[in-house]
Amino acid sequence: xxxxxxxxxxxxxxxxxxxxxxxxxxxxxxxxxxxxxxxxxxxxxxxxxxxxxxxxxxxxxxxxxxxxxxxxxxxxxxxxxxxxxxxxxxxxxxxxxxxxxxxxxxxxxxxxxxxxxxxxxxxxxxxxxxxxxxxxxxxxxxxxxxxxxxxxxxxxxxxxxxxxxxxxxxxxxxxxxxxxxxxxxxxxxxxxxxxxxxxxxxxxxxxxxxxxxxxxxxxxxxxxxxxxxxxxxxxxxxxxxxxxxxxxxxxxxxxxxxxxxxxxxxxxxxxxxxxxxxxxxxxxxxxxxxxxxxxxxxxxxxxxxxxxxxxxxxxxxxxxxxxxxxxxxxxxxxxxxxxxxxxxxxxxxxxxxxxxxxxxxxxxxxxxxxxxxxxxxxxxxxxxxxxxxxxxxxxxxxxxxxxxxx
Numbered sequence: 001x002x003x004x005x006x007x008x009x010x011x012x013x014x015x016x017x018x019x020x021x022x023x024x025x026x027x028x029x030x031x032x033x034x035x036x037x038x039x040x041x042x043x044x045x046x047x048x049x050x051x052x053x054x055x056x057x058x059x060x061x062x063x064x065x066x067x068x069x070x071x072x073x074x075x076x077x078x079x080x081x082x083x084x085x086x087x088x089x090x091x092x093x094x095x096x097x098x099x100x101x102x103x104x105x106x107x108x109x110x111x112x113x114x115x116x117x118x119x120x121x122x123x124x125x126x127x128x129x130x131x132x133x134x135x136x137x138x139x140x141x142x143x144x145x146x147x148x149x150x151x152x153x154x155x156x157x158x159x160x161x162x163x164x165x166x167x168x169x170x171x172x173x174x175x176x177x178x179x180x181x182x183x184x185x186x187x188x189x190x191x192x193x194x195x196x197x198x199x200x201x202x203x204x205x206x207x208x209x210x211x212x213x214x215x216x217x218x219x220x221x222x223x224x225x226x227x228x229x230x231x232x233x234x235x236x237x238x239x240x241x242x243x244x245x246x247x248x249x250x251x252x253x254x255x256x257x258x259x260x261x262x263x264x265x266x267x268x269x270x271x272x273x274x275x276x277x278x279x280x281x282x283x284x285x286x287x288x289x290x291x292x293x294x295x296x297x298x299x300x301x302x303x304x305x306x307x308x309x310x311x312x313x314x315x316x317x318x319x320x321x322x323x324x325x326x327x328x329x330x331x332x333x334x335x336x337x338x339x340x341x342x343x344x345x346x347x348x349x350x351x352x353x354x355x356x357x358x359x360x361x362x363x364x365x366x367x368x369x370x371x372x373x374x375x376x377x378x379x380x381x382x383x384x385x386x387x388x389x390x391x392x393x394x395x396x397x398x399x400x401x402x403x404x405x406x
Contacts, residue, residue, distance in 0.1 A: 013147060018138040021196055022131060023150055025189040029089070029127075030158040032185030036096075039178030040117075043103055046175060048110065064122035069129075073353020074214050076129050077346060082196045085134070088127035089190045095120055096183035103176035129356070133348040134196075136340050145285045148336040149278045152329050156274030217350025220343075227342040229402045230294060231355050234335055236393055237298060238359055239366040240386040241328060244305055247370065248321070251308070251379040256317060269318045273325025281333050290341075291405030294334040295397045300327035302390030308383045338405065 013019050076084060095116055102112065139147045221228055252263045284293055304324035311320050343351045373381045397403060 013139065013143055013150065016138065018196055019135070019147060021192050022134055022138075023154065025089075025192045026131065026151060027154045027158075028185045028189040028192070030155050032096075032182040032189075033124075034158050034161075035178050035185070036182045039175055039182075043175045043179065044113065047103070047106060047108060064118060064125055068122060069125060069357035070214065070350075070353045072126050072129055073217065073350040073356075074210060076126070076133055076349030076352070077213065077217075078349075081130050081134055082193070085127055085130045085193055085196075086190065088123045088130065089186055089193060092120055092123045092127075093183055093186040093190055095123075096179060096186060100176050100180045100183060103179065104174070125356075129349055129352045132336070132340070132352045133345070136343070136348045137345045141341055144340045145290065145333065145337045146282045148333045148340070149281050151336075152333050153275060153278035156271045156278060156325065156329060158271075161268075161271075214350065217347055217354055220347055221351060221354050224342050226291075226402050226405055227339065227351070227355070229400050230335060230338050231358055233294075233298075233393060233397055233402075234355075234359050235362050236389065237301075237331065239362040240305070240389050241301065241331075242363050243366050243370040243382055244308075244324075244386050247374065247379050247382040248308075250374060252317070255379060256312065256314070258314075266314065266318050266321065269321040270325035270328070273322035273327075274329040276322075277326040277329025278333065281330055284330075285337075289404065289406040290334050290337050291403045293330050294338065294405075295394060295403055297327045297330035297334060298390050298394040298397065300324075300330065302387050302394065305383045305390065306387040309380055309387075338402075 099113075099116055102116075135144070135147055135151075221231075248267070249263070252258045252266065258266065281293060288296070301324060304320055304327060307320040307323070308317075311317055339351065339355055340348075370382055373385070
């Protein structure tokens with residue numbers, strides 16, 4: 001069984017009820033996730049008084065996508081996607097309320113916290129994979145860029161509001177109330193998702209085994225040159241984006257000597273750039289094509305990384321972060337759009353899982369190496385390397401067929 005949307009006439013995305021529900025629930029989940037991201041390390045530190053417990057929790061949260069991403073994609077292609085997203089969000093809601101209870105009673109068995117963090121991220125990825133599939137089957141192909149831009153817009157908007165969220169969290173009598181508010185966001189999202197109205201299409205073909213379905217997704221991925229080429233480039237580009245985003249925090253604090261609150265405000269310029277990119281990328285798609293947007297995102301980010309070497313003042317730093325945020329939005333929207341447009345609906349979960357896993361392959365290694373680079377040579381070594389890295393891959397990319405994707 002798979003779900004399809006029957007919509008012969010092109011309508012506004014906001015008049016598309018299913019997409020609107022996905023978008024509004026995505027906004028609530030983004031707000032909840034941001035609160036969770038701010039509060040969890042602080043609560044863990046409050047309970048254990050150990051920085052190691054904080055990093056261990058983050059490690060537990062990074063593992064699910066690496067281990068289960070591909071397999072979750074196969075499952076998503078098999079199941080009723082409305083029921084699936086309800087289970088994913090519903091279970092996370094219950095786990096979050098359980099986490100609040102454990103924090104309130106000062107429960108100190110760390111393994112339980114790590115297990116809950118691991119499960120939360122597993123179900124979170126399960127939801128996200130299904131959201132990608134639902135977007136594919138409910139939005140016409142010529143509106144996928146606009147749809148992905150809107151998802152990117154709400155994510156970056158929440159990032160811009162992160163300093164405000166931090167202030168709200170610190171007003172709570174107990175930090176665990178921030179997790180409680182996250183649980184409320186998830187609960188309301190669950191209520192919205194219950195209103196999804198999806199039509200289904202039945203297949204009479206005999207159900208194949210899990211391995212064959214996974215192989216079918218992998219075979220399609222390898223045979224689709226545009227998709228596999230872009231995925232290969234994303235592996236390397238995600239490395240620079242991840243390392244630079246971490247280095248910027250160190251740079252702002254140690255080199256520019258910004259206070260945590262001022263750093264939070266300055267970092268919001270990245271989000272503002274993301275919002276600007278989300279608003280104009282649909283027009284850029286019409287004029288340039290999605291392949292060139294992906295390539296220009298590399299170039300713009302590379303120039304932004306180089307600019308960090310020269311602009312040391314607060315204003316220059318903020319403007320540079322704005323353009324980096326603009327480039328990241330172009331990158332994210334173009335990648336998701338290419339993946340949507342190149343993948344048939346019945347393979348969307350598997351391709352989402354395969355590409356999502358591959359996207360993150362290089363991150364742990366580059367993060368590990370960057371720690372030594374920061375220690376030995378400082379932030380400038382990261383920015384120089386990231387600049388050269390992006391420019392080299394931009395030059396290589398313009399000679400691929402993906403550059404000409406419309």
